[in-house]
Amino acid sequence: MNNKVPSPRLLARLPIYLRYIKSLPESTTNISATKMAAALGLGDVLVRKDLAKVSDGGRRKLGYIREDLIKDIETFLDFNSVTTAIVVGEDEGKMLLLDYRFDDSGLDVAAGFTLNPSAPVSKSGKPIYPLDQLEDYCRAHCVHIGMITVSADRAQNMCDRLVACGIHAIWNFSPAHLIVPKNVVIRSENLSISLASLRMQMRNNEK
């Protein structure tokens, strides 16, 4: 394990490894990179190199110790420390993300904000506040991530308000392209991109 910035590709594969390892029967104590690679359709050397970056290695002939590997990946991905997030949004989208099960990944979606809350809590019991309490809440609590699910035309405004509250990162679920200062991290989920990629694969698959 060294301290270089991990590549996005590695970061994308680690949760996949994690899910796979966790899906193995309880009785499994060891897992080899070779088998994991075969099961996931990846090269074995690739998996081994990835694991070398997050753990301190497996044992020849035995592979990696399952328990330790889970711990190592989770530690590397920082799943053990909790980051607090809030959601600002229109009703449906907001509800969904408020109640989304980010299982064991260290995200606490603490509250939702919307213009006119129709209920004081979401389905899973998370509090929903009127939008004008956003600033006070963020300052009173240690909120690091702001999730945006409003429509494209209101997204930049929400983003600016969150940035002004001192948020560290914006997780944008709106289709808008948002502009943030350099010290704020931004990540956009974009179903158009996924869709384009899916259709492209379909097209190529038909030939």
Next chain:
Amino acid sequence: MNNKVPSPRLLARLPIYLRYIKSLPESTTNISATKMAAALGLGDVLVRKDLAKVSDGGRRKLGYIREDLIKDIETFLDFNSVTTAIVVGEDEGKMLLLDYRFDDSGLDVAAGFTLNPSAPVSKSGKPIYPLDQLEDYCRAHCVHIGMITVSADRAQNMCDRLVACGIHAIWNFSPAHLIVPKNVVIRSENLSISLASLRMQMRNNEK
């Protein structure tokens, strides 16, 4: 424009270009790769090479004709032909995707299926059928994409049913790892991966 399989990275950038070009004021008739690159924080040669792959080139000194470029990107991404999709899922998730605005990207989310529909139509008026009508519907209509939003433990079963109906692609919004035959395309949206990547960026940003 040639006929090689486009790289996923190109595919991810094209919708970003598209969104940017469309966001320009109505009066804009030309746009240069140089300016676009600067606005989006990309290298200008990269943008120019990307555009060369989808259009038949810009004009020196003037750049690209906006209108044509939009058309070229949309054609390349196949946004003009319509693909029909259906959603199988639990209530909230299903509703959201049924009503999601895939603006102009050529996806028709035609219907939703769930075990016990609480209403005959979604908010935006899309029909919702009981799950046992899935097979009949898929065979009667020309459904190409099956979107899965059920919980992890039921996802593989839904996936198998959809595959048996002759679906061409599975768009998986459940956290499960799904197995499909070679002739079916699969794409999984995975918020854990996004979250891991976001937190990693945050961590590196703080240093």
Next chain:
DNA sequence: TAGATTGTTAATCGATTAACAATC
């Protein structure tokens, strides 16, 4: 021992960037 496995070093491959020529 033989076989399964890890781990390392070199080769390959693909994507991006740099340098520069062309041209309107």
Next chain:
DNA sequence: TAGATTGTTAATCGATTAACAATC
């Protein structure tokens, strides 16, 4: 002409794979 731009060729960079040595 000068400047803004495209487009091409070569260089660089990073990620993946191949080959192989080590070892339990």
